[in-house]
Amino acid sequence: MTEHRIPLAGVIGNPVAHSRSPRLHKHWLKRYGIEGDYVPLHVVEDDLEQVIRTLPKMGFVGVNITIPYKVAVMQIADQVSDRATLIGAANTLIFRKDGKIHADNTDGYGFLANLRQNSRWEATAGPAAVLGAGGAARAVIEALLEAGVTEILLTNRTRDKADGLRHEFGSKITVVDWVQAGNIVEEAALVVNTTSLGMTGHPELRVPLDGLQPGQVVTDLVYSPLQTRLLREAEAAGCSVVDGLGMLLHQGVPAFERWFGVRPEVDDELRIAVLG
Ligand code: ATR
Numbered sequence: 103m104t105e106h107r108i109p110l111a112g113v114i115g116n117p118v119a120h121s122r123s124p125r126l127h128k129h130w131l132k133r134y135g136i137e138g139d140y141v142p143l144h145v146v147e148d149d150l151e152q153v154i155r156t157l158p159k160m161g162f163v164g165v166n167i168t169i170p171y172k173v174a175v176m177q178i179a180d181q182v183s184d185r186a187t188l189i190g191a192a193n194t195l196i197f198r199k200d201g202k203i204h205a206d207n208t209d210g211y212g213f214l215a216n217l218r219q220n221s222r223w224e225a226t227a228g229p230a231a232v233l234g235a236g237g238a239a240r241a242v243i244e245a246l247l248e249a250g251v252t253e254i255l256l257t258n259r260t261r262d263k264a265d266g267l268r269h270e271f272g273s274k275i276t277v278v279d280w281v282q283a284g285n286i287v288e289e290a291a292l293v294v295n296t297t298s299l300g301m302t303g304h305p306e307l308r309v310p311l312d313g314l315q316p317g318q319v320v321t322d323l324v325y326s327p328l329q330t331r332l333l334r335e336a337e338a339a340g341c342s343v344v345d346g347l348g349m350l351l352h353q354g355v356p357a358f359e360r361w362f363g364v365r366p367e368v369d370d371e372l373r374i375a376v377l378g
Pocket residue numbers: 233234235236237238239258259260261263296297298299305
């Protein structure tokens with residue numbers, strides 16, 4: 103007789119102790135009365151593949167993947183979603199009943215769902231200005247294009263990386279020098295900071311923000327602090343502002359649903375639980 107197994111999930115990273123994902127998923131497990139658990143898994147690179155292949159045998163239904171393994175897990179998965187392929191990284195693994203490991207990326211979904219829940223942004227509103235060209239920018243750009251945005255103004259300190267993204271994602275992207283960032287902030291219907299600037303312990307985002315005006319939507323992927331300089335100045339200029347915590351909460355929705363069979367809600371109670 104097979105024993106009833108408690109479904110487990112977790113987050114694999116190195117470091118991983120700072121991850122807010124355990125609070126997020128444990129809150130949902132409790133709220134929906136699901137007998138299950140979610141744990142942080144600190145894994146060193148040499149063990150990554152073996153750990154991932156062993157987890158399903160221990161009752162794991164899937165895991166989130168964080169720094170520095172979002173690219174590496176793509177090679178380990180048996181199946182990679184189109185979205186994860188386009189982004190070039192995966193943040194979610196689903197251990198299927200047939201033994202196959204499916205990799206997906208829900209960061210872009212989380213980005214859009216957060217924007218839509220907390221502002222009136224629409225893809226047709228006009229150009230989107232994206233600051234930064236790292237891993238987070240790739241997920242944001244993929245999501246914006248999929249949503250139907252027709253022009254993305256992209257700027258990055260290292261221009262080559264922005265040019266590389268234009269090459270990959272196509273002519274809807276216009277690359278602008280980092281020193282011109284103030285201009286695109288002024289022209290855009292949506293402004294997104296995907297850089298680490300403004301995060302606690304990192305330098306401040308110093309892009310000129312005096313062009314911000316009412317009617318623009320401004321969002322920061324940085325959520326520590328919740329109120330970055332970008333969001334503070336945007337709010338003072340009368341823009342609609344969306345903080346980055348919502349993206350973290352929303353990116354967990356499709357994962358939780360696939361693992362535990364319930365589509366969870368993102369609301370204030372969850373925000374408070376995750377902020378702790
Ligand atoms: P993530 O996966 O969070 O996007 P990342 O891939 O390391 O992390 O990208 C970090 C982003 O922040 C990049 O766009 C980086 O610019 P560079 O490509 O020029 O490195 C940007 N960034 C980090 N520190 C910065 C700084 N001091 N000034 C300007 N941009 C910075």
